[in-house]
Amino acid sequence: MNPIYTPIIIISVLVVVTLVVILIDRFLGGGGERKITINKDNVVTISGTETALNALTNNKIFLPSSCGGKATCGTCKFRLVDWHEPPKPTELPFLSKAEIEEGVRLSCQVKVESDISIEVPPSVLNVKPFFGKVIEVEQLTHDIRRVRFEMKEDFPFKPGQYLQIEVPGIETSRAYSIASDSKDLRHPEVIIRLVPGGVATKFIHKALMIGDTIKITGAFGDFFLQEESKRPVIMIAGGSGMAPIRSIIYKLMDQNMPRKATYFFGARTKKDLYYTDYFLDIAKMYPNFKYIPALSTPLPEDEWELDEGLITDVVRRHTEDLSGHEAYLCGSPGMIDACIKVLKEKGMPEEHIHFDKF
Numbered sequence: 508m509n510p511i512y513t514p515i516i517i518i519s520v521l522v523v524v525t526l527v528v529i530l531i532d533r534f535l536g537g538g539g540e541r542k543i544t545i546n547k548d549n550v551v552t553i554s555g556t557e558t559a560l561n562a563l564t565n566n567k568i569f570l571p572s573s574c575g576g577k578a579t580c581g582t583c584k585f586r587l588v589d590w591h592e593p594p595k596p597t598e599l600p601f602l603s604k605a606e607i608e609e610g611v612r613l614s615c616q617v618k619v620e621s622d623i624s625i626e627v628p629p630s631v632l633n634v635k636p637f638f639g640k641v642i643e644v645e646q647l648t649h650d651i652r653r654v655r656f657e658m659k660e661d662f663p664f665k666p667g668q669y670l671q672i673e674v675p676g677i678e679t680s681r682a683y684s685i686a687s688d689s690k691d692l693r694h695p696e697v698i699i700r701l702v703p704g705g706v707a708t709k710f711i712h713k714a715l716m717i718g719d720t721i722k723i724t725g726a727f728g729d730f731f732l733q734e735e736s737k738r739p740v741i742m743i744a745g746g747s748g749m750a751p752i753r754s755i756i757y758k759l760m761d762q763n764m765p766r767k768a769t770y771f772f773g774a775r776t777k778k779d780l781y782y783t784d785y786f787l788d789i790a791k792m793y794p795n796f797k798y799i800p801a802l803s804t805p806l807p808e809d810e811w812e813l814d815e816g817l818i819t820d821v822v823r824r825h826t827e828d829l830s831g832h833e834a835y836l837c838g839s840p841g842m843i844d845a846c847i848k849v850l851k852e853k854g855m856p857e858e859h860i861h862f863d864k865f
């Protein structure tokens with residue numbers, strides 16, 4: 508072979524290999540460019556194969572993602588338009604039959620391997636990252652603390668909604684209901700229970716200090732006070748579920764408590780109670796407001812003289828026909844499910860029962 512052809516052959520081989528690599532990359536899910544079209548007219552371009560949740564976050568579109576992408580919260584839903592690959596088994600507990608038929612998926616479980624078109628609630632497009640400086644930390648019980656942040660710009664939210672805190676160093680976020688007055692846009696507060704072995708709560712309880720600044724996104728969530736409603740309100744919470752209810756009560760006080768509102772708070776023993784005197788004092792100031800704290804297993808040394816028993820039994824005892832009421836519930840999944848059953852037994856329509864489980 509004439510040596511003059513050698514470089515030509517080498518270059519040709521290199522060109523063919525490069526083309527093959529590009530094609531594999533494009534069609535078998537390597538690092539090629541892909542487009543995500545959001546709500547028909549907003550397009551972001553990504554490269555590499557990553558989850559839709561990460562791709563959107565990297566492009567400053569913040570879907571809620573309160574478990575940090577572990578498929579345990581179900582908050583990161585979006586709709587895949589014209590692309591009906593069945594959801595993964597990990598998604599099924601969070602999707603209704605109707606949602607599956609409409610193409611709703613958990614964005615943290617969808618890998619972007621080709622161009623896709625998605626629908627998200629328009630409000631999500633307004634969510635942005637904020638930086639909050641810790642200005643107060645208060646230990647409320649042996650395992651619950653309140654943290655107050657100072658924001659450089661307004662952080663608008665509805666009473667009942669939640670924010671997400673990013674744990675520095677591990678780029679994972681967790682959801683925390685906003686516990687403060689929605690009039691104060693510069694100082695959101697959260698109430699956080701230490702979960703044994705928990706990544707975020709260990710950071711918040713053991714490492715976060717006054718003066719630290721952390722990344723916060725929000726506000727998120729469709730659990731919030733129906734401000735225009737005139738229906739009497741039942742509120743039920745346990746543990747750190749106090750957080751969104753506190754914000755809702757601030758709003759009701761702001762409205763001068765125009766409708767009857769009863770707040771049931773369930774705890775095991777006296778050491779799990781907090782803000783008891785605070786809410787009992789509010790009840791003295793507003794005749795329409797009633798506070799009913801209850802202990803399920805009071806200790807003798809608690810010298811507890813108020814309500815005793817499971818919160819479901821306490822609610823049953825203190826209420827009659829609830830068909831004209833609405834409810835706001837926040838606490839563990841087991842507690843919420845049991846309370847919903849009681850409220851329905853008392854005639855409350857399902858569409859008037861609002862809740863956040865965690």
Ligand SMILES: Cc1cc2nc3c(=O)[nH]c(=O)nc-3n(C[C@H](O)[C@H](O)[C@H](O)COP(=O)(O)OP(=O)(O)OC[C@H]3O[C@@H](n4cnc5c(N)ncnc54)[C@H](O)[C@@H]3O)c2cc1C
Pocket residue numbers: 573580582669681682683684685697698699700701702703704705706707708709728747748750751863864865
């Ligand atoms: C909408 C929403 C609002 C929330 N608001 C609040 C709030 O106001 N205050 C608050 O304290 N928490 C709230 N949470 C829960 C919070 O987002 C975290 O899940 C929780 O703090 C645990 O995070 P972690 O990183 O410490 O635990 P992880 O590291 O995520 O979990 C560690 C271990 O604990 C288990 N675990 C996780 N969460 C719980 C739990 N709640 N109880 C028992 N075991 C658990 C996990 O399965 C895992 O085995 C909310 C959650 C949602 C979805």
Ligand code: FES
Pocket residue numbers: 571572573574575576577578579580581582583613614615616
């Ligand atoms: S982020 Fe929690 S399920 Fe997707």
